[in-house]
Amino acid sequence: MLADTAEVYDASAALCYSANSLNRCGEKRKDTEWVNSLEASPDARFLIQANDAFIFNKEVTHEPLIHPVETLKSLNVTDATTIFLGIDETDGNRPYFGVRYTADAETLDEELEKLGTFAAYGLRGIAIKRAASQRVLGMMAQAASLGRWHSTHKMCSQCGQPTKLAESGYRRDCPSCSAQHFPRTDPAVIMLITHGDKCLMGRPYHLMENVYTTLAGFVEPGETFEDAVRREVFEEAGVKVGKVEYVASQPWPFPSNIMIGFHGEALTTDLNIDYEEMEDCQWFSKEETLKMLQGEAESGLICPPDISIAHHLIKKYIEEK
Ligand SMILES: [Zn+2]
Structure with a gap:
């Protein structure tokens, strides 16, 4: 899936949820008056979430997830x-x-139904169904992660008192103890491990049936990505893995991860699977992996869809080596 921005400078920019043409105005957004005047402007547009679902206008054909203030x-x-x-300079x-x-x-679906033209859809489904452009998916990832963070960080983690939104949404302040809290992004590594003509893929328990994918996990404190x-x-x-090479990264707003993608070379091939985490792991030949990626494997096994960085790590391995 290619970004619909005019220029793509790196592999990350071409991934789903990565393209974002907004200037976040990091310095100017501290000026509440300025931000309020933008919000009141008739040009302002809104990405609206009811809980974790985005509001979609069924009567709008171009970008039905971007709303004027009238929708609110x-x-x-x-x-x-x-x-x-942010502001869209394009x-x-x-x-x-x-x-x-x-x-x-x-009752959300019923309430929206009464209004006639609105529905609420999850961000993953919106991406898979291509219901938004790449540019808008990037904004939605930003809105989803920040919105979820505010909904789960209403109390101060230092003193337990209620916190208040600050800096136009990029901070929460505690009036009781003066602590400042910043939105979190959790780094997770995701990697295709290869050994010559074979690559290692597995099935975590939550995965859809028949799908094999790259391994992944959260970075722990005091640890490099590699x-x-x-x-x-x-x-x-x-x-055991030796050489590790960075490929690309992808915001993954479920709820607030950044997936950091790698190719790695295996030093050993014997498997000792952790069945508490994984239903299965296998080495697949490049030929078989290509068929899985294209949905044509006789086994019926497939790789993840192209909205995920896993798909691109697998594709890049097949194309390059
Ligand atoms: Zn506090």
């Missing part, structure tokens, strides 16, 4: 958390905001 009014949103996402400096409100999950790759592969599959 029709939804009768009262407890909204509003975050300044679209006349149009300001974009993320809005997240709390909805009763059981060592995290070696540790995770040894823990999950019992394979």
